[in-house]
Amino acid sequence: xxxxxxxxxEQVAExxxxxxVGRLQALKGVPQGTENSxxxxxxxxxEWVLTxxxxxxxEDLPFFVDLLDYLAARQLPVPGPVxxxxxxxxxxxxxxxxxxxxxxxxxxxxxPNLAQCAALGDALGRMHQASQHFTGERxxxxxxxxxxxxxxxxxxxxxADDQALMTREIADYAQAFDGIELPTGAIHGDxxxxxxxxxxxRLGGIxxxxxxxxxxxxxxxxxxxxxxxxxxxxxxxxxxYEAILGAYLAHRPLTGQERELWPTMLRMTALRYWLSxxxxxxxxPPAHDITPHDPARFRTLLGRRLDGRVPALPDAAG
Numbered sequence: 001x002x003x004x005x006x007x008x009x010e011q012v013a014e015x016x017x018x019x020x021v022g023r024l025q026a027l028k029g030v031p032q033g034t035e036n037s038x039x040x041x042x043x044x045x046x047e048w049v050l051t052x053x054x055x056x057x058x059e060d061l062p063f064f065v066d067l068l069d070y071l072a073a074r075q076l077p078v079p080g081p082v083x084x085x086x087x088x089x090x091x092x093x094x095x096x097x098x099x100x101x102x103x104x105x106x107x108x109x110x111x112p113n114l115a116q117c118a119a120l121g122d123a124l125g126r127m128h129q130a131s132q133h134f135t136g137e138r139x140x141x142x143x144x145x146x147x148x149x150x151x152x153x154x155x156x157x158x159x160a161d162d163q164a165l166m167t168r169e170i171a172d173y174a175q176a177f178d179g180i181e182l183p184t185g186a187i188h189g190d191x192x193x194x195x196x197x198x199x200x201x202r203l204g205g206i207x208x209x210x211x212x213x214x215x216x217x218x219x220x221x222x223x224x225x226x227x228x229x230x231x232x233x234x235x236x237x238x239x240x241y242e243a244i245l246g247a248y249l250a251h252r253p254l255t256g257q258e259r260e261l262w263p264t265m266l267r268m269t270a271l272r273y274w275l276s277x278x279x280x281x282x283x284x285p286p287a288h289d290i291t292p293h294d295p296a297r298f299r300t301l302l303g304r305r306l307d308g309r310v311p312a313l314p315d316a317a318g
Contacts, residue, residue: 003029004054005037005094012041012050015093018084019100021045035210037096040103047103049079052096056210061097063138064209065089067131067186074130077123077205079104104205106197112228114243115201121244123203124191124224125251128217132185140189140215142272144173154278162299169271169302176264180257187220189213192227218258221248222269226301234297234304238311246314253316262313267305274298 006029013024022044030038030049037052053061065081069089072080079101081089091098109116140146147170155163188195189211197204229241254262277295280286 003031003037003039005052005096007037007039007050007052007094011094012039015050015091015098016041016043016100018091019082020085021048021082021100041100048082049101049103050093051099051101052093053098054096058097060138061090061099063136064212065099066136067134067212068209070134070136070186071127071130074126076127076130077104077203078127078209079205079207104197104207106199106202106204108194108196109198110193112193112198112240113201114239116198116203117228117240117243118247119198119201119203120191120196120224120228121247122251123206124188124221124244125248127206128185128187128220128248129251131187132183132217134186134214136186136214138213140187140213140219142189142211142276143215143219144170144177144268147268147272147275148174150279151275153283154275157278157282165302166271166275169267173264173268173271176261180261182216182218182258182261183252183255184215185217187213187215187217189215189220189223191220191224216265217252218254218261218265219269221245222262222265223272226266226270226273226298226305230301230304234300235309236304236311241311242314249314249316254313259313263305263308263310266310267302270298270302270305274302 009024009027012027016024024041024043026042028040030040035056036054039050041048041050068078068080071078082100082102083089089099151166151170158166188206188209190208191206195208196206225241225244228244229236231237274295277293277298280292281295286292
């Protein structure tokens with residue numbers, strides 16, 4: 001159960017008095033999640049999501065609020081946080097920072113079809129087009145500098161072959177991206193399937209922006225492709241790959257440098273998750289009693305990307 005700080009009906013009813021959302025009718029803890037306590041809240045006026053932040057860099061929360069406000073104002077399918085009667089979004093409840101969101105429609109797509117892939121590519125392309133003008137700043141916490149610093153901590157837990165692979169890969173990335181300035185903007189930073197909601201083929205919402213930051217837009221796109229377009233063996237499904245990228249590129253064509261570095265970025269983002277999951281298991285165990293994700297999936301993805309099995313990028317016209 002991913003409710004680490006339980007709340008009573010009385011606490012939530014009093015909390016809702018700060019807003020113009022109606023009176024509490026029902027409260028339910030949400031079992032999904034690994035970092036924060038989440039609740040579904042029903043009032044006279046609708047359905048809401050209440051999040052208590054249990055860990056992380058709390059000083060970064062204003063960045064997330066500003067980013068979601070910015071994207072929601074531009075009609076992106078994101079849950080803009082609800083502001084109280086004084087215009088304040090970020091609150092405190094039960095000693096924790098708290099945000100209230102409208103509940104977005106739909107469920108997570110475990111096996112996205114082509115229409116769902118195209119909808120995601122369209123939304124991400126529009127989001128990146130807009131986010132290049134967002135003025136907030138938060139350094140990507142999982143960038144190349146992080147890879148270079150943290151990978152040494154997991155090397156003792158790897159086989160000799162995997163030690164050599166990780167070390168060689170990171171050196172390759174450092175050389176490939178040295179002196180390169182790719183298009184940047186605000187990115188989601190963790191846009192897996194379970195961070196989206198679909199009502200049929202319609203994208204109801206992109207959620208959980210708590211890895212959001214400012215960084216290379218290509219980094220965000222590569223995370224999406226590695227998760228959304230990879231089959232069970234880790235190979236890229238060409239139809240899903242082209243559906244996402246064709247819709248994305250209609251809004252934000254890639255530069256020549258981005259196209260050249262695309263296979264390298266796919267490898268780097270695969271290694272980013274291989275490393276982060278190894279760190280959770282061997283170095284930084286979670287604060288709560290949860291089951292860590294298996295790093296092997298991203299070790300497999302990295303191997304497949306190294307095999308050179310990356311389809312050509314569609315042209316900008318899709």
